[in-house]
Amino acid sequence: MTLSTTLAAIGTILILSFVFRDNPGYRLAENVLVGVTCAHSFVMGVGNVQRLALTPLLNGNYVKAIPILLGILLLARAVPKFRAASIYPMAVLVGLGVGQTLRGAVKAQFLTQIKATMLAPTSVNNIIIVVGTMAVLLFFFFTRERTGALGVASRVGRWVMMVAFGATFGDSVMMAMSLLIARLQFIYHDWLGLI
Amino acid sequence: MKGRELAFVICLFVGVTVGLSGYISTPIINSISSELLSWGVVLGAFALTLGLLNSIRIHGGRIARRHGTPGDRVFSAVLLGMMAIATVVGLAKGTTSDQYQFIYKTFLTPLDGTIFALIAFFIASAAWRAFIARNSDAAILLVTATIVMLGRAPIGELITRALPEATAWIMDIPNMAAQRGIIIGAALGSIALGLRILLGIERSYLGRG
Amino acid sequence: MNWASIQRMDRRIIYAALIVVLSFPLFKPVGIPLVGAEITRKAFDFIDQLPQGAVVVFSTDTGVASQGEQYPQASVLFEQVTRREDIKLILITFWEQGTIYFTDLQKANPVLQTRTYGEQWVDLGYVPGAESAMAAVGDDFHKVLTTDARGNAISSLPLMADVLTAKDVDLLITISAGTPGVPEFQRQWNARHGTPMVAAVLSQFATIYMPYVNSGQLVGLLGGLRAAAEYEQYLGLAGTAGRAMDALSLSHVMVILFVGLANVAHFMQRRKAQ
Numbered sequence: 001m002t003l004s005t006t007l008a009a010i011g012t013i014l015i016l017s018f019v020f021r022d023n024p025g026y027r028l029a030e031n032v033l034v035g036v037t038c039a040h041s042f043v044m045g046v047g048n049v050q051r052l053a054l055t056p057l058l059n060g061n062y063v064k065a066i067p068i069l070l071g072i073l074l075l076a077r078a079v080p081k082f083r084a085a086s087i088y089p090m091a092v093l094v095g096l097g098v099g100q101t102l103r104g105a106v107k108a109q110f111l112t113q114i115k116a117t118m119l120a121p122t123s124v125n126n127i128i129i130v131v132g133t134m135a136v137l138l139f140f141f142f143t144r145e146r147t148g149a150l151g152v153a154s155r156v157g158r159w160v161m162m163v164a165f166g167a168t169f170g171d172s173v174m175m176a177m178s179l180l181i182a183r184l185q186f187i188y189h190d191w192l193g194l195i
Numbered sequence: 196m197k198g199r200e201l202a203f204v205i206c207l208f209v210g211v212t213v214g215l216s217g218y219i220s221t222p223i224i225n226s227i228s229s230e231l232l233s234w235g236v237v238l239g240a241f242a243l244t245l246g247l248l249n250s251i252r253i254h255g256g257r258i259a260r261r262h263g264t265p266g267d268r269v270f271s272a273v274l275l276g277m278m279a280i281a282t283v284v285g286l287a288k289g290t291t292s293d294q295y296q297f298i299y300k301t302f303l304t305p306l307d308g309t310i311f312a313l314i315a316f317f318i319a320s321a322a323w324r325a326f327i328a329r330n331s332d333a334a335i336l337l338v339t340a341t342i343v344m345l346g347r348a349p350i351g352e353l354i355t356r357a358l359p360e361a362t363a364w365i366m367d368i369p370n371m372a373a374q375r376g377i378i379i380g381a382a383l384g385s386i387a388l389g390l391r392i393l394l395g396i397e398r399s400y401l402g403r404g
Numbered sequence: 405m406n407w408a409s410i411q412r413m414d415r416r417i418i419y420a421a422l423i424v425v426l427s428f429p430l431f432k433p434v435g436i437p438l439v440g441a442e443i444t445r446k447a448f449d450f451i452d453q454l455p456q457g458a459v460v461v462f463s464t465d466t467g468v469a470s471q472g473e474q475y476p477q478a479s480v481l482f483e484q485v486t487r488r489e490d491i492k493l494i495l496i497t498f499w500e501q502g503t504i505y506f507t508d509l510q511k512a513n514p515v516l517q518t519r520t521y522g523e524q525w526v527d528l529g530y531v532p533g534a535e536s537a538m539a540a541v542g543d544d545f546h547k548v549l550t551t552d553a554r555g556n557a558i559s560s561l562p563l564m565a566d567v568l569t570a571k572d573v574d575l576l577i578t579i580s581a582g583t584p585g586v587p588e589f590q591r592q593w594n595a596r597h598g599t600p601m602v603a604a605v606l607s608q609f610a611t612i613y614m615p616y617v618n619s620g621q622l623v624g625l626l627g628g629l630r631a632a633a634e635y636e637q638y639l640g641l642a643g644t645a646g647r648a649m650d651a652l653s654l655s656h657v658m659v660i661l662f663v664g665l666a667n668v669a670h671f672m673q674r675r676k677a678q
Contacts, residue, residue: 007301052240052548071237078252117375237533345660
């Protein structure tokens with residue numbers, strides 16, 4: 001039971017108290033968390049600006065002056081009066097995002113996935129995969145009225161998605177309970193030494 | 196050239212160059228693409244500092260202009276105080292120092308972990324009040340969730356071996372088919388959005404002109 | 405039975421019941437045996453069968469909020485990879501809190517302190533920029549990262565002499581909690597450079613990434629705390645993940661009972677109204 005563990009346990013209990021009622025103890029813990037989180041991001045940001053931009057610039061890589069200037073313009077977003085200046089770094093970021101998507105998504109999330117769906121109808125599972133995938137894709141076809149074959153496919157797609165969402169919900173319950181169990185293990189084992 | 200037009204041209208150049216690097220491998224395209232991607236890394240580093248600057252603006256402003264209740268201002272002061280301490284320690288001593296480790300082990304890790312763990316309570320409460328099988332879709336969802344929950348937990352294997360086998364089948368076959376359809380659809384959507392941005396049809400990132 | 409009052413029960417009673425139900429098995433564990441999932445076993449076997457001198461990139465793309473599930477996953481994968489002295493390990497992260505995992509992992513398992521830094525392992529630290537950073541690093545490690553996390557020039561590190569792009573990496577292990585994570589690595593490393601990937605993800609993402617496992621884009625997947633518990637069995641460890649499984653079982657039963665009771669109460673109320 002060290003000072004760090006005790007303070008951490010008190011913070012944990014203050015956060016958990018929120019589920020019973022919003023209270024000043026919870027708000028105190030919440031504001032401490034937000035403060036430390038912002039600080040961590042800032043410290044990591046400063047360290048990396050130095051490592052990835054300033055140091056190479058000072059070592060003769062003068063091209064790095066451009067992203068440094070863009071980065072300073074990006075900080076203008078924090079000041080409403082100068083926000084307009086941030087459209088240039090935003091344009092670079094959006095361009096990068098578009099370029100990365102166009103060069104990577106076509107193969108990773110489109111062609112490879114379609115190829116993996118091209119299965120011979122030699123088993124029930126293969127048929128379910130092919131029909132299920134196509135039905136889900138047809139569910140998102142909104143430019144035609146959902147009658148006839150499209151209506152049937154759309155309904156099948158919805159049922160298949162309900163199965164997927166049910167599986168995701170089941171796993172979400174597992175995730176949430178695991179996280180809470182970890183906090184209880186911290187209190188009982190790390191702090192109180194009871195288990 | 197006006198500001199918005201210049202910004203669009205920048206976006207077009209960056210997007211086309213990086214996009215092309217996936218299909219045409221020439222030294223010049225690879226070199227420019229690689230350089231542009233490294234600019235994204237630098238911009239990412241600058242973006243990390245925005246959180247702190249915004250927090251100072253909002254919470255410092257609240258204290259200075261006496262907005263909100265006295266309690267709100269006290270909590271804002273606590274936030275700024277912890278932010279200042281952690282920033283000074285982090286910059287002066289480094290993030291691998293004992294002092295910084297004390298800060299993140301005492302405050303960041305347990306508090307952040309506990310906030311996320313609160314979901315468990317809300318799921319338990321929702322399970323009691325909101326997860327009603329009002330129609331066939333909801334019934335399919337709940338039955339599947341029940342099978343998966345039992346199949347994932349070791350107790351399911353004790354009840355019957357069929358539960359983990361059913362869970363594995365659900366994950367590998369119908370769930371996988373649905374998620375694949377969603378992935379392909381989302382990929383089509385993001386490719387379409389990317390093309391709209393490059394063609395200048397979508398300009399919301401440029402702000403109001 | 406008064407179904408209406410059952411439906412309106414004070415939620416604080418539910419919360420208190422949840423804490424009791426989760427706590428009891430932590431004090432009195434039963435030890436229900438686990439049967440491993442195929443996708444977890446695939447990850448274990450792939451790492452086990454890596455060729456001599458393989459280069460493994462270990463990327464903790466997660467935050468401390470997810471540590472309840474992800475730290476045990478990181479711990480078992482780190483244990484397996486570091487059991488082999490011949491494996492060349494590159495630590496890197498694309499989340500700003502990912503470096504906290506490195507510090508905690510090395511404190512709990514200080515084996516890397518017995519290995520030669522720069523030859524057997526390197527720490528490249530945190531690289532900001534999300535998918536841009538992944539793409540930039542994957543295309544050219546040396547262009548983006550002129551120094552490692554300790555300030556050494558990476559050109560001076562013998563391990564990095566043969567690692568120029570993601571093509572030179574034999575396995576990418578990512579402990580992933582969201583974005584940037586698995587899909588981004590799929591686009592920028594696996595699709596572009598053919599880098600094999602093992603992912604350890606939060607439980608709710610395991611369902612979402614199944615298509616990547618099915619297509620072979622992921623050679624293995626650890627989904628949640630349960631996968632970490634299975635891995636502990638494979639490695640012969642008695643860890644925190646395994647000890648949490650009984651509590652997990654009871655919590656799932658509790659949620660199922662709640663859903664069942666709520667539905668019974670709803671339909672009884674509806675029948676009464678009719």
